[in-house]
Amino acid sequence: xxxxxxxxxxxxxxxxxxxxxxxxxxxxxxxxxxxxxxxxxxxxxxxxxxxxxxxxxxxxxxxxxxxxxxxxxxxxxxxxxxxxxxxxxxxxxxxxxxxxxxxxxxxxxxxxxxxxxxxxxxxxxxxxxxxxxxxxxxxxxxxxxxxxxxxxxxxxxxxxxxxxxxxxxxxxxxxxxxxxxxxxxxxxxxxxxxxxxxxxxxxxxxxxxxxxxxxxxxxxxxxxxxxxxxxxxxxxxxxxxxxxxxxxxxxxxxxxxxxxxxxxxxxxxxxxxx
Amino acid sequence: xxxxxxxxxxxxxxxxxxxxxxxxxxxxxxxxxxxxxxxxxxxxxxxxxxxxxxxxxxxxxxxxxxxxxxxxxxxxxxxxxxxxxxxxxxxxxxxxxxxxxxxxxxxxxxxxxxxxxxxxxxxxxxxxxxxxxxxxxxxxxxxxxxxxxxxxxxxxxxxxxxxxxxxxxxxxxxxxxxxxxxxxxxxxxxxxxxxxxxxxxxxxxxxxxxxxxxxxxxxxxxxxxxxxxxxxxxxxxxxxxxxxxxxxxxxxxxxxxxxxxxxxxxxxxxxxxx
Numbered sequence: 111x112x113x114x115x116x117x118x119x120x121x122x123x124x125x126x127x128x129x130x131x132x133x134x135x136x137x138x139x140x141x142x143x144x145x146x147x148x149x150x151x152x153x154x155x156x157x158x159x160x161x162x163x164x165x166x167x168x169x170x171x172x173x174x175x176x177x178x179x180x181x182x183x184x185x186x187x188x189x190x191x192x193x194x195x196x197x198x199x200x201x202x203x204x205x206x207x208x209x210x211x212x213x214x215x216x217x218x219x220x221x222x223x224x225x226x227x228x229x230x231x232x233x234x235x236x237x238x239x240x241x242x243x244x245x246x247x248x249x250x251x252x253x254x255x256x257x258x259x260x261x262x263x264x265x266x267x268x269x270x271x272x273x274x275x276x277x278x279x280x281x282x283x284x285x286x287x288x289x290x291x292x293x294x295x296x297x298x299x300x301x302x303x304x305x306x307x308x309x310x311x312x313x314x315x316x317x318x319x320x321x322x323x324x325x326x327x328x329x330x331x332x333x334x335x336x337x338x339x340x341x342x343x344x345x346x347x348x349x350x351x352x353x354x355x356x357x358x359x360x361x362x363x364x365x366x367x368x369x370x371x372x373x374x375x376x377x378x379x380x381x382x383x384x
Numbered sequence: 385x386x387x388x389x390x391x392x393x394x395x396x397x398x399x400x401x402x403x404x405x406x407x408x409x410x411x412x413x414x415x416x417x418x419x420x421x422x423x424x425x426x427x428x429x430x431x432x433x434x435x436x437x438x439x440x441x442x443x444x445x446x447x448x449x450x451x452x453x454x455x456x457x458x459x460x461x462x463x464x465x466x467x468x469x470x471x472x473x474x475x476x477x478x479x480x481x482x483x484x485x486x487x488x489x490x491x492x493x494x495x496x497x498x499x500x501x502x503x504x505x506x507x508x509x510x511x512x513x514x515x516x517x518x519x520x521x522x523x524x525x526x527x528x529x530x531x532x533x534x535x536x537x538x539x540x541x542x543x544x545x546x547x548x549x550x551x552x553x554x555x556x557x558x559x560x561x562x563x564x565x566x567x568x569x570x571x572x573x574x575x576x577x578x579x580x581x582x583x584x585x586x587x588x589x590x591x592x593x594x595x596x597x598x599x600x601x602x603x604x605x606x607x608x609x610x611x612x613x614x615x616x617x618x619x620x621x622x623x624x625x626x627x628x629x630x631x632x633x634x635x636x637x638x639x640x641x642x643x644x645x646x647x648x649x650x651x652x653x654x655x656x657x658x
Binding site: 113124125138140151181204210224227246276280367370 | 487640
């Protein structure tokens with residue numbers, strides 16, 4: 111029988127850090143079915159009491175001890191919530207003390223700094239990165255391509271768009287993407303617009319069979335989706351990248367996080383995580 | 385004098401969890417200038433030694449004790465890296481033991497589960513959410529609008545596109561967005577395409593002055609960017625939302641994380657965090 115447990119992600123901010131940390135720990139317990147509840151913006155005594163009542167109700171339900179992952183910065187709020195009969199794992203409480211000792215500096219205990227727009231300049235740059243990725247999706251614009259930190263190239267449906275968007279949203283990196291099409295393979299050359307930016311190019315490739323599956327869903331029975339055509343396009347795009355000395359990654363069984371991390375590391379682009 | 389410290393984010397996976405956790409803690413120390421280094425994919429004895437050498441070099445440089453945020457799942461790798469003369473804060477080591485005790489289950493100690501594409505079905509749904517957001521950006525398509533978990537409405541440049549993309553990428557939620565334009569205000573009605581989906585609509589509004597600034601950058605001196613016109617559009621869009629009973633949030637000083645979190649909470653949409 112699969113065990114079922116309720117997990118609360120509690121935060122005075124968005125709860126995104128608490129949920130990401132909790133999620134990464136919970137994936138280590140395969141036999142348990144976790145019922146996940148997010149309680150964001152718990153930033154007052156009143157909301158702390160509501161939150162406590164919610165956890166206590168679950169605790170009393172007989173479904174096993176609830177688990178609470180918390181990133182509560184406010185100590186008063188935290189003291190209320192931690193009264194719950196639950197396994198209470200707080201990230202701030204655990205790590206702030208050793209950090210204060212190690213740095214010899216007191217922390218500011220300011221809530222919601224992490225996922226806020228408080229640093230206006232930094233936030234603005236990130237929004238600009240998102241707008242840039244949208245404006246330069248699928249070769250839509252050649253303007254300002256020189257501003258790109260990275261330009262992803264690859265055949266249609268090799269994963270360029272999700273990766274570009276992720277690079278912009280999560281890391282604040284300016285990412286364009288540009289399709290490689292059969293005409294490029296016939297010319298055996300990079301598209302004209304890309305030649306001035308070779309240092310920023312990075313290739314995505316994919317297993318032909320997987321590409322065939324993805325394209326079949328979009329345009330069933332088309333030449334575009336045909337397996338032989340997919341094989342031809344993948345092979346030619348890989349040849350082109352090799353000839354031009356452009357590094358590439360095979361996206362077939364990789365997540366956008368893994369692809370994006372690999373690209374930034376290989377192009378030595380400094381990243382922020384938002 | 386501002387203190388400067390080097391911080392390492394070390395992981396056997398992408399390092400995104402380690403960096404997000406570290407970033408949220410470091411924002412609590414305002415007087416310190418942190419030099420941030422990401423070391424992802426540290427998943428072998430050899431890479432562990434490289435990583436150790438890198439931290440040791442920083443430690444010997446006299447810049448103060450380095451700080452290491454780690455999400456190393458592999459204990460052998462972790463034992464190597466923690467030999468470094470550094471403040472070592474490992475997130476798995478700290479929380480896995482109490483979780484195992486609380487759950488009465490042993491953890492699997494499998495690396496890289498968190499930001500991988502291992503759960504194919506879940507990953508596929510997330511990629512579909514991204515494709516959906518792209519296909520339904522700025523009212524581009526009315527097809528399958530009924531599949532949207534949320535449809536954001538608001539005037540041009542009120543923050544609809546970044547919020548939709550964030551909802552898809554970070555939370556796996558299907559988000560469309562649809563512009564409100566002067567013709568809608570003259571008709572005093574919602575656009576035809578939206579009327580069948582009122583339960584999924586959510587409004588974004590923004591301070592007129594901020595909207596004016598953003599539009600000025602796009603089309604300087606245009607009627608579109610004119611402050612009086614921005615005031616008119618914002619006021620009319622707020623009137624329309626009020627009349628139709630559509631909830632809304634003012635995006636002016638909020639981050640996309642805060643906006644997205646608020647929307648999901650108010651529409652009671654269950655979220656995952658990736």
